[in-house]
Amino acid sequence: xxxxxxxxxxxxxxxxxxxxxxxxxxxxxxxxxxxxxxxxxxxxxxxxxxxxxxxxxxxxxxxxxxxxxxxxxxxxxxxxxxxxxxxxxxxxxxxxxxxxxxxxxxxxxxx
Numbered sequence: 321x322x323x324x325x326x327x328x329x330x331x332x333x334x335x336x337x338x339x340x341x342x343x344x345x346x347x348x349x350x351x352x353x354x355x356x357x358x359x360x361x362x363x364x365x366x367x368x369x370x371x372x373x374x375x376x377x378x379x380x381x382x383x384x385x386x387x388x389x390x391x392x393x394x395x396x397x398x399x400x401x402x403x404x405x406x407x408x409x410x411x412x413x414x415x416x417x418x419x420x421x422x423x424x425x426x427x428x429x430x431x
Contacts, residue, residue: 341412344389349374349382351416354405357392358413361404 325332333339345351349371356362356370368379383403386392391409394401405413 344385344391345416347382347385349378350386353382353386354391354409354413354416357403357405357409361402363397363400363402365400367403
């Protein structure tokens, strides 16, 4: 049994939900932000200080994308906006961790 309709057309690729998710988590900073927020909610400035080499502009764009995808939420808290994983983000986290563990386990094969 094939998991894909063959041949795979560009329309199939573009409409595939898995492709959409992989694009999101394949972005340079998305996975890192999701893993960090897996530790608990954080404000923008905390996230900014936590990730070296990530500009505030790219952090803003990444957070907006993750929020529009329903993976994180943004809520007012005291004197700041707080970012946290949504239920969807929480359910994606173990898959991201599993992929990271797989990458570490198989890293020796890339060298």
